[in-house]
Amino acid sequence: MKKKFPKLKTDKAAETFVDEADLTQYDLSGMxxxxxxxxxxxxxxxxxxxxxxxxxxxxxxxxxxxxxxxxxxxxxxxxxxxxx
Known part of the structure; x- marks a missing residue:
């Protein structure tokens, strides 16, 4: 089962997440x-x-x-x- 995408409250948090996370582990179907x-x-x-x-x-x-x-x-x- 894939992880839920986290709620990111700031642009900096989003940038850090995208830089460091393996997006293949997340359920992006709601995007x-x-x-x-x-x-x-x-x-x-x-x-x-x-x-x-x-x-x-x-x-x-x-x-x-x-x-x-x-x-x-x-x-x-x-x-x-x-x-x-």
Missing amino acids: KPVSFEFQPKDKSITMRLPETLFDAIKEEAERSGVPYQRFIRQTLENALHLGK
Whole structure:
């Protein structure tokens, strides 16, 4: 049986753990992929949405664990990448 992944409260604790631990001994099945946004956001848009759509977007963003504006941006990016 694999070990449970420990709760790491600081960046330093996480760095030390990754440097020293044998990650093959841990159950990493609960891990989720994380994406980082590095490009500057230098343009903005204004959109008018029906309240029901806006509420649905906010709910889905909350379920995904991201702010709703990032959720909208990711959704647009995903739609564009699907066409390629």
